[in-house]
Amino acid sequence: MLPNQNPKKNLYIIFFLNSIYPLSPNLKDYLADKIKSCSFEKNELISTAGEVCDRLYLIKRGMVRGYFVSDTSEITTWIDSENEVFTSITGFFRNQKSEEYIQSLETTYCDYLEYKDYKYCLNHFPEMRHINRILLEEYYILAEHRVYLARIPNAGKRLDFFMKNRKPEIIDRIPRKHLASYLAIRPETLSRLMKERS
Template structure:
């Protein structure tokens, strides 16, 4: 369902999700403003990292942005698979690598002081193929720029 909350801040997220179709974002609220921290689409995995791996309340909200269909693995099943299936350890290693790469990209993106250069970095290194699908306000929030600035920069790119 579009705009459905998969997990809200303060809840325990004990599932690791795989997106079959759709788009999901993570965000938190600061001073009444929603700040998007990530956006995932088809064939990507998401969860609340502290919720899933530490059984702690998640710090962010996870919300679908489109009609979204996911498969999921509950934490206890995840642990069982790691302990009983060697191929799951290989999958886990790949997932860990992907999470670290994406985290590194987000940290780098957040440190670029110029909005135009942040957008360029996103378009060149991250997920340019989904720019037209992401609601502008969420992409602007993710890039830490005003929606008007994002619109202007996107027009200049064409």
């Protein structure tokens, strides 16, 4: 991870949270003091299996994926890009060691909040509880999409579902091997399907 030399310079996350629900001046001040910025080089591991991830990240620019290793294969389970929040769910919310890896797919710039500061916000600022509920709803919607995707038996229909329900501009940015893994499609099948749709 490449730390930001001036962590208070770009408090992107404050603007992001305020767009979800209006923040009080006190919460803005608290976040301005606690939020840190960082960046990751392309293909850098952000969090590894066996670690406790205690940071909630917001992507300002870039792309990350979550994956686990089965035998020797990497299985991509999610892909996030700009204006999306990511963390290890079990690590951040349960303080447990994660079974997944998180990796940047591009040079990626983030703001993040540590768990203790996130918890303080929930306990002391009512608007943060509203934001938390809205973010949880969004997470469950995305989780529901992943469940649907996993149950679609046809590879072409899985790709169509993904393209319909994600930001179309990110498709070409995702390395084909990771997109194929996410969609449970062989890379050569994905290449053929993408050619048919271009």
